[in-house]
Amino acid sequence: MALQIPVSSPLTEAQAELTSKIGSMKSLLSIDIDTNLNIPKEDQISTYDYLIKVLRALGVEPEIVFNLFLDKIFDQAGTFLEEKVLDAVADSLGEKGIQLPNTNNPNATENQKSDYKESNKLYLRGVVPATFLQAVKQQIAKNLVIMIFGPKNGPSESLNSDPSERDRLVEEAVCGVNLFSISSDPIVKEENVEYNRIALRQQLEKGEVVFEVSCQDVKITLPEEPGFFFEGGGQFSQSSQLPTPSQSLQLAVEYVKNQAQNINNEQNSNSVGKSFNEILITKMLNYMSSLLFPFLGPIFSVVQSTPAGNGIDASSVAYSNCDIADTAGDSSQNPVEKQSFFKSLANALLKELLRLLLVLAVKEFKRLVANYFARTAIEKQRRRVEKLRQKFEIFKGVSDTASKAAKYAAAAAALVSILGQIPN
Amino acid sequence: MAVIGIDPELQKSEEVADFLLFMLKEDRAPVPKPSIQQILLSKTRPGLNAQILISSITSRFEEAGIPTGPLAGGTPNVMENLIKVICEEIVSAIQSDMRIDIATDAGAIVSASGANAGGPVVAVGATTAPHTASGIAS
Numbered sequence: 007m008a009l010q011i012p013v014s015s016p017l018t019e020a021q022a023e024l025t026s027k028i029g030s031m032k033s034l035l036s037i038d039i040d041t042n043l044n045i046p047k048e049d050q051i052s053t054y055d056y057l058i059k060v061l062r063a064l065g066v067e068p069e070i071v072f073n074l075f076l077d078k079i080f081d082q083a084g085t086f087l088e089e090k091v092l093d094a095v096a097d098s099l100g101e102k103g104i105q106l107p108n109t110n111n112p113n114a115t116e117n118q119k120s121d122y123k124e125s126n127k128l129y130l131r132g133v134v135p136a137t138f139l140q141a142v143k144q145q146i147a148k149n150l151v152i153m154i155f156g157p158k159n160g161p162s163e164s165l166n167s168d169p170s171e172r173d174r175l176v177e178e179a180v181c182g183v184n185l186f187s188i189s190s191d192p193i194v195k196e197e198n199v200e201y202n203r204i205a206l207r208q209q210l211e212k213g214e215v216v217f218e219v220s221c222q223d224v225k226i227t228l229p230e231e232p233g234f235f236f237e238g239g240g241q242f243s244q245s246s247q248l249p250t251p252s253q254s255l256q257l258a259v260e261y262v263k264n265q266a267q268n269i270n271n272e273q274n275s276n277s278v279g280k281s282f283n284e285i286l287i288t289k290m291l292n293y294m295s296s297l298l299f300p301f302l303g304p305i306f307s308v309v310q311s312t313p314a315g316n317g318i319d320a321s322s323v324a325y326s327n328c329d330i331a332d333t334a335g336d337s338s339q340n341p342v343e344k345q346s347f348f349k350s351l352a353n354a355l356l357k358e359l360l361r362l363l364l365v366l367a368v369k370e371f372k373r374l375v376a377n378y379f380a381r382t383a384i385e386k387q388r389r390r391v392e393k394l395r396q397k398f399e400i401f402k403g404v405s406d407t408a409s410k411a412a413k414y415a416a417a418a419a420a421l422v423s424i425l426g427q428i429p430n
Numbered sequence: 431m432a433v434i435g436i437d438p439e440l441q442k443s444e445e446v447a448d449f450l451l452f453m454l455k456e457d458r459a460p461v462p463k464p465s466i467q468q469i470l471l472s473k474t475r476p477g478l479n480a481q482i483l484i485s486s487i488t489s490r491f492e493e494a495g496i497p498t499g500p501l502a503g504g505t506p507n508v509m510e511n512l513i514k515v516i517c518e519e520i521v522s523a524i525q526s527d528m529r530i531d532i533a534t535d536a537g538a539i540v541s542a543s544g545a546n547a548g549g550p551v552v553a554v555g556a557t558t559a560p561h562t563a564s565g566i567a568s
Contacts, residue, residue: 047441056443060450187432334433345434353437360440371450375457383459 054188054356057363058284064370071362072283073256078358079290080143080251085136086358087143091298092134094351095305096126098323099315101346106130107312130305138304146297147251148236151258153179153293154286155228157213164233171300178296179289180207182327186292186352188359217262217285224266235261259283291355292327295348299324323347477568480521484514530565 017025051059061068078086099106100123103114107129114122139146148165152175156162159169166172180203209215216223235254249257262282290297302320309315325344333339399420408416418425488510491498501507534557542553 047438047444050441051443052436053440053443053446056446060446184432186434186436188436331433349434349437352434353440356436357440364446367446368450368453371453372457375454379457379459 050190052188052190053360054363055190057360057367060367061363061370064367064374066366066370068363068366069283071359071366072287073252074362075287075359076252076255077250078362079355080147080255082140082143082250085140088136088139089131090351090354090358091139091302092130092136092305093127093354094347095302095309095323096130097123097350098343098347099123099126099309099318101343102318104314104318106309106314108314110314130308133308134305139298139301142301143251144236144254146301147254149175149297150255150290150293151228151232151235152176153182153210153297154258154289155213155215155226155232156210157228158211160213161228161230161232162213164231165236175296176207176210178327179210179293180328181331182292182296183289184292185327185330185348188288188291188356217282224262226262226265229261255286259286287359291352294351294355295324296327298351299326478521478524480514480518483517483521484510487513487517524567528567530567532563532565534561534563536560 058068061071078084080087096106100119100121103109103111103119103122104126105111105122106126109122111118111122145166149171152162152165152172156176156179158172158176162172166175183203183206184199206215214225214227216225218224235257236249236251259282299320302324306315306319306323309318324347327348330341330344330348333341333344335341488498491509496509497507498510499507536557536559538557540553540555540557542555544551544553
């Protein structure tokens with residue numbers, strides 16, 4: 007085969023410029039148009055997830071907000087939870103077409119229902135004392151611990167002595183898992199939901215609950231005597247002080263963290279504690295309707311005394327989680343009406359959580375921005391001053407309009423010790 | 431998938447981002463407007479020079495953790511070459527292609543002096559129409 011010598015064909019500047027410009031234009035055309043510009047609202051990241059993401063980017067762990075949130079909900083001297091419960095009952099009654107005290111209109115239009123809800127809120131706030139849950143918040147927190155950790159019998163008996171109530175709580179916990187999600191909705195198949203429920207039931211009944219925290223499964227069992235969460239003493243609290251319900255739940259978080267430490271290193275146990283805080287909040291929002299159910303008596307004694315509310319009791323407003331889950335896809339079972347109390351309550355609580363997260367994010371962001379601009383301004387000023395100083399050092403005594411030779415001499419003056427006298 | 435949805439009024443992640451970006455923009459210190467003296471002194475400025483710009487930028491590579499000079503084994507530092515190309519092209523575009531359009535409002539005070547047969551005349555007035563001008567950046 008004959009020797010082939012490659013032809014050398016160098017391009018001129020114009021030829022090279024054109025071919026490279028064509029190449030870059032083709033490359034730009036091949037880049038996909040940004041499809042993230044118009045993401046529908048329902049497909050966007052949830053506000054909760056986004057705020058957590060922003061806070062973590064700011065270097066702030068949101069645990070402080072979770073604690074504040076728990077404090078607010080379980081505040082034994084406050085009325086925040088009570089007000090939200092009254093509003094949720096008012097919404098649920100309005101959805102049924104009831105306007106307290108006199109109107110019962112099952113065929114109410116959407117606009118009428120909306121008016122009824124607002125009217126019911128005003129009415130209930132006027133007649134039900136806003137302190138009706140204060141004395142039972144401790145028990146609500148105890149029941150929440152049972153719903154999270156189980157078991158039906160054994161250690162949980164010291165938290166709630168009524169076996170039928172413990173059964174109900176465990177059942178509600180199984181049905182209530184993921185009824186309401188504060189995070190962007192995961193894509194989960196129906197059979198997986200069912201499998202998860204069965205697995206959770208087994209875990210709760212046995213009292214060995216597996217939580218997926220920080221991408222690993224952690225199996226948690228309630229202590230032999232979980233009463234110390236609520237009665238003081240134990241390794242995390244001072245025995246002379248009775249913890250508040252919120253502090254008790256934080257003790258439960260500490261307990262999970264401590265359990266995780268047995269199977270992990272210290273660093274991971276901290277992250278488990280942090281993640282479990284989020285799990286606790288999510289579960290609480292899902293279980294709150296069931297947790298409140300036994301304590302709604304004061305509201306319904308008022309409701310039943312009105313002509314429109316005759317025959318209405320807690321079970322016809324705060325539907326069980328199992329009922330809500332089973333009837334969700336069946337329009338003949340009035341799923342909207344059944345979900346109304348849960349939906350109103352969970353969204354009201356979520357709103358408060360988002361408010362706390364947003365306030366913290368704004369505060370921390372303002373601080374970061376202020377520090378950032380101050381730092382960059384100082385840097386800029388420092389560089390400018392340094393340049394001016396160097397220029398002045400070199401050209402002091404020489405005017406701006408001096409000849410080039412004079413400036414050259416001035417600039418080289420600093421090197422006289424090496425170069426010797428520089429002639430003009 | 432959750433059975434009960436989040437209230438659409440609480441789905442505000444985009445608005446949160448917009449609000450924080452707004453705060454970032456609002457808290458930015460505005461660039462101060464130069465005084466007339468500073469503007470007049472611009473005549474003494476040396477003008478843009480790509481080589482000085484390149485050396486200023488490369489001298490700060492260390493702040494960003496980027497090595498300067500030839501790399502290990504004598505490999506050319508492509509980052510320096512890239513900065514050279516970018517600076518030269520930008521400075522060239524500013525000096526060759528950039529156009530500065532200026533408009534002055536009507537109402538600029540004008541004073542003039544002259545003379546006619548009756549003797550010296552001094553006039554004071556104001557421009558009655560906006561004027562345009564153009565300039566080049568150097």
